[in-house]
Amino acid sequence: xxAGTTQAARPDAGAQPDAVRCEELSYxxxxxxxxxxxxxxxRPGEMYGLLGPNGAGKTTTIRMLTTLLKPAAGTxxxxxxxxxxxxxxxxxxxxYVPQLLSADANLTGQENVELFARLFDVPRRDRAExxxxxxxxxxxxxxxxxxxxxxxxxMIRRLELAQALVNAPRLLVLDEPTVGLxxxxxxxxxxYITRLRQEHQMTVLMTTxxxxxxxxxxxxxxxxxxxxxxxxxxxxELRASLGDGATLDDVFRHxxxxxxxxxxxxxxxxxxxxxxxxxxxxx
Amino acid sequence: xxxxxxxxxxxxxxxxxxxxxxxxxxxxxxxRIITLCWVELRKVRHDRTxxxxxxxxxxxxxxxxxETFTHIHAIPTPRGIPYLxxxxxxxxxxxxxxxxxxxxxxIIWERxxxxxxxxxxxxxxxxxxxxxxxxxAGVRSLVQGIVVVIIAAILGVALTDNPLKxxxxxxxxxxxxxxxxxxxxxxxxxxxxxxxxxxxxQAITMPLFFSSSALYPIKVMPGWxxxxxxxxxxxxxxxxxxxxLIGTPADMPLDIVVxxxxxxxxxxxxxLLLSRLAxx
Numbered sequence: 001x002x003a004g005t006t007q008a009a010r011p012d013a014g015a016q017p018d019a020v021r022c023e024e025l026s027y028x029x030x031x032x033x034x035x036x037x038x039x040x041x042x043r044p045g046e047m048y049g050l051l052g053p054n055g056a057g058k059t060t061t062i063r064m065l066t067t068l069l070k071p072a073a074g075t076x077x078x079x080x081x082x083x084x085x086x087x088x089x090x091x092x093x094x095x096y097v098p099q100l101l102s103a104d105a106n107l108t109g110q111e112n113v114e115l116f117a118r119l120f121d122v123p124r125r126d127r128a129e130x131x132x133x134x135x136x137x138x139x140x141x142x143x144x145x146x147x148x149x150x151x152x153x154x155m156i157r158r159l160e161l162a163q164a165l166v167n168a169p170r171l172l173v174l175d176e177p178t179v180g181l182x183x184x185x186x187x188x189x190x191x192y193i194t195r196l197r198q199e200h201q202m203t204v205l206m207t208t209x210x211x212x213x214x215x216x217x218x219x220x221x222x223x224x225x226x227x228x229x230x231x232x233x234x235x236x237e238l239r240a241s242l243g244d245g246a247t248l249d250d251v252f253r254h255x256x257x258x259x260x261x262x263x264x265x266x267x268x269x270x271x272x273x274x275x276x277x278x279x280x281x282x283x
Numbered sequence: 284x285x286x287x288x289x290x291x292x293x294x295x296x297x298x299x300x301x302x303x304x305x306x307x308x309x310x311x312x313x314x315r316i317i318t319l320c321w322v323e324l325r326k327v328r329h330d331r332t333x334x335x336x337x338x339x340x341x342x343x344x345x346x347x348x349x350e351t352f353t354h355i356h357a358i359p360t361p362r363g364i365p366y367l368x369x370x371x372x373x374x375x376x377x378x379x380x381x382x383x384x385x386x387x388x389x390i391i392w393e394r395x396x397x398x399x400x401x402x403x404x405x406x407x408x409x410x411x412x413x414x415x416x417x418x419x420a421g422v423r424s425l426v427q428g429i430v431v432v433i434i435a436a437i438l439g440v441a442l443t444d445n446p447l448k449x450x451x452x453x454x455x456x457x458x459x460x461x462x463x464x465x466x467x468x469x470x471x472x473x474x475x476x477x478x479x480x481x482x483x484x485q486a487i488t489m490p491l492f493f494s495s496s497a498l499y500p501i502k503v504m505p506g507w508x509x510x511x512x513x514x515x516x517x518x519x520x521x522x523x524x525x526x527x528l529i530g531t532p533a534d535m536p537l538d539i540v541v542x543x544x545x546x547x548x549x550x551x552x553x554x555l556l557l558s559r560l561a562x563x
Contacts (some may be wrong), residue, residue: 020408063562066404067403068400068403068404068558068561068562088406088408091404091405092406092407094404096401096404097401098395098399098400098401100395100396100400101396101397102396102397102398102400102401103398104322104326104332104396104398106326106329107322107326107329108325108329109326111322111325115318115322118314118318119315119318119402119405119406119407120405121311121314121406141531147329161402163401208501226322234292273352
């Protein structure tokens with residue numbers, strides 16, 4: 001057995017290892033601890049939400065599990081493969097949509113997706129067909145030959161989903177998938193994500209600070225604050241534990257003593273700048 | 284038919300074999316470089332205005348500076364070669380330098396836009412991303428180089444018509460651009476911010492240009508500048524281009540070795556600094 005597949009040996013793991021497994025994961029930027037001994041397990045097929053305000057450590061956690069950052073301490077594995085020891089194998093299993101709008105505005109929609117098909121070694125004979133099918137699944141067939149720079153915000157998000165999906169990933173990682181989108185575009189993006197899950201039983205990990213979206217779409221959520229996971233559970237159970245009529249916002253307040261609305265100082269100017277930049281690109 | 288529905292979880296056995304052997308690694312590197320060059324060429328195709336606007340500067344150097352200095356015979360050229368012919372390879376190298384040295388800004392822009400982060404979560408080695416960019420800079424410079432050669436031809440400069448020498452010159456231009464783009468991307472990994480890099484790039488471009496043999500032979504420089512010129516990779520690029528295009532004496536093996544070594548070193552430096560850049 002290789003070091004990368006030790007998770008499968010856990011007696012309670014059954015035949016299939018966890019889609020994501022973090023143990024005591026930590027990371028610091030200088031003296032600021034962004035992620036503080038985070039442990040979580042995401043089961044295959046689950047839609048899992050990592051919730052918290054800007055600066056809670058959500059994106060840093062995602063960066064470690066997508067192999068962008070090496071954990072300072074702790075381990076992270078994806079389907080039993082250690083992300084530090086085997087980054088290339090982990091990347092092959094992941095479709096990643098970063099927080100920023102990341103489609104290349106100087107390429108057409110079709111070229112944006114073809115680029116990722118090539119980077120994931122989709123064989124040449126299947127490429128054109130797969131790119132067309134993926135664009136079609138995201139409702140972008142009509143716009144495929146236009147430059148992505150002419151797309152609306154919602155279309156760009158769908159294009160990014162298409163880029164992430166062309167590899168048929170086992171784990172889809174969405175970092176703030178609807179930030180900066182208007183309500184109609186948000187609903188639109190969720191409709192596509194929900195349909196993908198129903199059709200392909202993909203595991204989805206998403207971060208958000210919209211509690212209503214997490215409540216509506218996630219099987220389980222973890223509430224994160226100051227780099228620490230405060231609680232984990234099904235949204236309905238978390239709400240019920242606080243009594244009738246409680247919202248996920250109330251749950252968050254209960255566990256953190258803070259609200260999502262006043263972003264804490266460690267959200268920092270960089271987060272705000274990024275959010276603004278994203279908002280600007282959305283027009 | 285091997286079509287996999289988008290998003291369908293692949294069957295375990297259908298996953299690409301995990302290959303860590305060097306041959307597969309090399310093949311992947313080559314495939315990634317081709318892909319990233321393909322992307323760059325698509326971008327050039329979508330926006331040709333850049334090609335036209337970039338042609339203005341070398342045209343001015345050849346037309347105004349070149350014509351004037353040809354008439355005043357201020358700069359000694361070997362074996363009575365007209366100054367304009369002597370200058371043309373220098374301007375070719377210069378326009379490639381000017382394209383390449385701003386690649387660091389492009390990669391910071393891609394970082395800011397989230398494009399780089401997403402590329403780094405694909406199974407692509409960091410060095411392949413950098414090498415792909417470096418070759419892409421070379422490809423853009425080549426397109427630019429063709430424009431310079433055409434302008435030179437219109438001005439009556441007889442460059443070589445030997446296809447092998449032209450191909451050799453193309454390789455030298457790609458190597459030079461690869462080095463300067465990696466230098467720029469390495470600085471990007473240190474400077475981290477676009478405006479800071481912009482300042483640094485502008486601060487190094489002109490010294491690199493004027494301390495090279497692009498405009499005048501090294502032997503007319505003051506002693507201290509000659510020393511700098513012999514360290515400056517641009518001098519080696521210019522010497523090789525002159526040797527190939529107008530037949531001036533050149534130590535071709537030395538020029539190529541210097542360019543290859545500098546290019547490899549800068550690819551390694553830029554690759555190592557890429558994570559630092561991406562995580563800011």
